[in-house]
Amino acid sequence: MVAIADIAAGSTIVRERPFFVMPRTISANSEEEHLRIMNGLVDFLHPDNKRAFFALRNSKGHTTSSQVKGIMDTNAFIAGPFPTFPAKYAGVARDISRVNHSCNPNAMHSFETATLTHVLRAVHAIRAGEEVTVSYLNDQLGMHDARQEELCRRYLFKCKCKSCRLTGLARTVSDVARMAINESAHPVCIMKDEAAFRVWLANGAVLGPSARDANGEHPLVAAEATWSAMEQEGCYEVMLWESVLLRLVRGYAALENEQAVRHYATKAAALRMAETGEDGGWLAVAENPRKTEAWAGRGEKRKV
């Protein structure tokens, strides 16, 4: 899929009802039952949709028991969750199923249970003519060889994305950056960084911008390094990105750096929009940094 116009960060690229949605597994050891249901659902499609379904790529070829299964295994995306049945669901769609994979993707898709639609949104600004990509990986923070192994095992292709085409030192730099993001995303690490940041923030008005935190680091320099690694690799780890951006916004608000607060709050708004379709209150912060709690906190400290 290629963008035919410039697309703003966080905005919707495609919103699409899947041909159908079904549980990814029916129950253990019931491959036959699963196949029977899948074939039944395809038979039931409107002829136009059935043609479009069979026009989708089948990368599994003869390695699967049927063409329908091969197409599903190649193209299905996660759907749900649905409140009625606690299983993982998969959906397949005419356009969204055409989106190629990148280990440094510029879009992400989510599923709206209320409207039964797949939504594809931009993670950052995409220019007209650029390919729109998502990640197929379970572990996007894996290093080059691990990513290639997962894509080859699950989808039988050798990834040719920008990150996978890196060689030599550039590949090592990318692998090391992903490893660092992975470490920062560990819940213990997030909690430790947050605790150190809080101490720094509490003393912020006294310590000033060059102060070190309880870890011996400047918390904003550390958070900025993590954020720039995430941007470089296109890996916005769910557990991590919001805590890092929140730290940057609060920290720069404490230092009364309006431009930096705007910058990071705008990034957070776009990522929240890409994930959920809502900005999570980040746009209000970007519009008025002086109204944030951390800004007021520093003012209060000064009066003491």
Ligand SMILES: C[S@@+](CC[C@H](N)C(=O)[O-])C[C@H]1O[C@@H](n2cnc3c(N)ncnc32)[C@H](O)[C@@H]1O
């Ligand atoms: C869901 S389909 C994507 C749409 C497909 N390119 C098409 O033409 O319909 C997935 C298949 O596209 C190809 N593909 C997707 N991303 C790729 C990538 N980064 N590098 C190489 N092939 C890729 C692989 O053959 C993969 O099995």
